Amino acid sequence: MDALRVWRASSHFIGFASRATCAAATSRANVSVRSRCCSSSSAASAAAAAELPSTTVAPANPGRRGRNSSSTSDRESIRAIRLKKVEELRSKGHEPYAYKWTRSHTACQLQDIYSQLANGEECKEDLVSIAGRIVARRAFGKLAFLTLRDDSGTIQLYCEKEILEDQFEQLKTFVDIGDIVGANGSIKKTEKGELSVCVKNFEILTKSLLPLPDKYHGLTDVDKRYRQRYVDMIANHEVADVFRIRAKIVSEIRKTMESLGFIEVETPVLQGAAGGAEARPFVTYHNSLGRNLYLRIATELHLKRMLVGGLEKVFEIGRIFRNEGISTRHNPEFTTIEMYEAYSDYQSMMNMAEEIVTQCALVVHGKLDIDYQGVQISLQRPWRRETMHNLVKEATGIDFDEFKNNLEAAKRVARGILGSRSENNDSHLVETCPSVGHVLNEIFETIVEPTLVQPTFVLDYPIEISPLAKPHRRQKGLTERFELYICGREIANAFSELTDPVDQRSRFEEQIKQHNDKRATLVSNSKYVEGEKEFDDYSYEVSLDEDFLTSLEYGMPPASGMGLGIDRLVMLLTNSASIRDVIAFPVLKIQH
């Protein structure tokens, strides 16, 4: 083992990051080498490595990473070696961080244009210029193959000593996997059928200092995948595809809205009072105003003011913030589209929801039957529309209409259902419910929600849990509201908007009362101490948005509105299990 260390120190032949498997093969200079993270052999860099015996022999940061210290040391030594290369390149008059490269084609374009080329065929007169990251290399005595990847795809660089002359040694010496390189040359297809750029001239555009993770064993560390998204994207090309599809979906939604005559607006993120939903807001402080501000938890109340102002069709695609826990379905900041249309009602919003989701599915998949985590989802229209009462009745046999306002009876029955049905007894959930509507909702969420796999509009929510929705035109105690569920997840929430300012005021007041009651109960209940989750959920203040009520008093046209969670839609259409897969930089717990 000691011998190996000395050998390592005197030659950076295996690049220190390469695994022991490479060592034997690479010890013979002229044998072809296929390694992913190592540098090639050269006297100059060997010398460079020799200057850094301590970092290569001993772990660079003992203890910081515990058992992983040896890989840290590999990383540190590779960095040191490559920094030497940077210096060396500069001393030879090459800037290892170039200013610019003019490309003639992307890799994908070349693959398209020259797909008909026969094996071994060359197009000497077609000079092309490309640039990208080197993701693999094989070096022989007089020949080297590099795989270059750009935004669009990959292409092979065919490097011959005869053509490159002095540059060939330079290539072998200085180009590592991970470097960003620009190359000029002609096009040829190798005998083995690999389309290649036959390199006449190349330039290191950016010298990378750290080794890329092994493609196959790669970034299995889930946490690291999210923390260093760029590494994940380099190592797993399909990761970037999710973000390409995400952009496509958002763009498709925008196109749909604009073709329907909707205008996009921007409403404030920082607000004096956070309204439009029931959620714990983030609080911040504005220095020069000398006051607390809240990050918006919905765009609803400001967009409705636009309806009052006479913009009859408005939407906003934007970030919403909720100070809540993180999970595979929740990130503290997420993106929604909210849309409002004058003179329409929740029936027309259902059509709108179908339109948007199917348009997006078609643009992504070209079809309406899609797979999500092994489940076949059919987005063929029309989607099922069923009332919340009927769905609960269907699942439990209980008709909540029968309880009228008898809260205790409803709770008793609910306790029975929840106690028997769910594995982890959820019957405590109904204890704090202030109304029959709340009890119904608990049953719905616990029992019915997970079963709504195929797209389903759940209609006519109880008035107690829908403070911004218009009373149902026929059913007393209900509202004209729907939520859209796909794969057991809420994707959209919409209502015929409440336009009556008097009714709206009393609903807000009731909502605040409920919130404060809940908080008071939790405070008085000795079980809950500050810092505990449930207490925390209700410890914030809810206030009345007087400005919004005033705007309603000026008259808002009959209208409907819908909020749709873009992250969840992207999850569905990219078959992603976690919201973290569709948000480039998700919020993560602090690393210890």
Add this chain to the structure above:
Amino acid sequence: MADGIEEAANSVSNLSVTDTPAAEAPSKNALKKELKKKKKEEENRLKEEEKKKKSQKPSSADDEDMDPTQYYENRLKVLASVKVAGGNPYPHKFQVSMTITEYIEKYRVLNEGDHLKDVEVNIAGRIMNKRTSSSKLFFYDLYGGGLKVQVMADARESDMDEIEFAKYHSGVKRGDIVGICGYPGKSKRGELSIFPKRFTVLSPCLHMMPRQKAGPGIENASVKKNEGKVASDVWVPGMTRNPETYILKDQETRYRQRYLDLMLNHEVRQIFKTRAKIINYIRDFLNKLDFLEVETPMMNMIAGGAAAKPFVTHHNELNMKLFMRIAPELYLKELVVGGLDRVYEIGKQFRNEGIDLTHNPEFTTCEFYMAFADYNDLMALTEEMLSGMVKSLTGGYKIKYHANGVDKDPIEIDFTPPFRRIDMIEGLETMANLSIPKDISSEAANKYLLDACVKFDVKCPPPQTTTRLLDKLVGHFLEETCVNPTFIINHPEIMSPLAKWHRSKPGLTERFELFINKHEVCNAYTELNDPVVQRQRFAEQLKDRQSGDDEAMALDETFCTALEYGLPPTGGWGLGVDRLAMLFTDSQNIKEVLLFPAMKPQDEPLTKG
């Protein structure tokens, strides 16, 4: 005034007057002029009529003279009584068959006196004017999409009987949102109207709608001018605007109750449409160049990518301190490291700074990053994007802007490419006749610039770092000259911690800022992608921070690590969307282009008057 002459005609409304020579077919323009003249005449007449009504019958049904609070309470009472009687003053749905814009488009070709009695249309909108001719005849101005249609509610056409009709319409107030089912027609005076069979209040307006106070003649004249404008020459981007002539002028009310502003000042809707168009133009421009739109976090562990005071917040469950982003720069560059060669983000940034004419705590920017491009490419792209945008919005390259206030003549800003370029240090030396020491980071340079500031009486409050001194001098000597779009280029390294050192000018960077009307609109550079140098720059910023400049940039370790994986040569670019929107809408205040600008809390003592 003309009271006497008109009064007979007025009493039976504009219907009875027939004076159009229908025999000839006049040219389109002449017709237009004629129409305009008529409209003006008519408007004058109506105004006279209203005035007269007010002065003659102060106790009439038109309760506009009532105390606003009493008015509001009265309406609440009426509403409550409707509900008690089992009625719903807020119907669930009114099926509109066409918008007012479509209605005008379709029926404006009608001839005077045409009535299409067989046609039935449903339109809806807000009533902005009501004129009672008799208990059997009411006129309304119905607004939707910024346009107006006259409603002529005649008891004879209505489904209601006469008594019901009179009662219903006496309860309809200015500001109510109504739905009308009726037939189209044109009055004999050429005014496009709708003749309702059914007339339904969809959402009552409980407050007295602000109205131009009837005052001295001058004010009335301005109203006329403004109303004429709404009807005829619509404001388009690049034209001047004068909010002083608006029906609702009070700034506080306009910004706090934007919906009133939108309702009453029809130009305002165009401002926000223009804003949307600007953003759409940028998006299309970048999409065509294969840029990918992405979203990066607005809440960060470290607020990086710019020099500004951030907002701080706290995540309860994770017990984590978070900062609102001040720029998306570092994240976007990480995505370029990840292999997305061309990315952009249009979104909000947040800075915990004072509020003034050009600053709001949250504002919108576009940033893009383009691999394998440098700042020269970006200057060319900037010229192409902005000149193309002005062309598509206004039809030409020049816009008018009240740079010196609405009471002075507007200036003209010319976006014809190419834009002027000024080398920052050379330019400053020439303009101020200076010879700044070559080593700009030296003590000597600091001393030299300090002296220069004293000499030219350029104020620089402490800390007087070289960066800040230079910034003030450049502001004084160079930015002041940048009215037409001008690039100030090649900033010193000390001012630009994220920009790459200049390939041929030591101590400088490959950076540009675009100034228009003396304000910075774009900021861009060849990105610094050498991680070693980047760390050094952050270390230098730290020194400035320690010497009291709390706007110096903080080190972001994650970002530096990303650079070690290799960021390709990249050009990065940022644009202030709000400032651009201000220029194209002749706005001197950023609040004009924000739907809901940040305002001081209202509970501060108001000046009673």
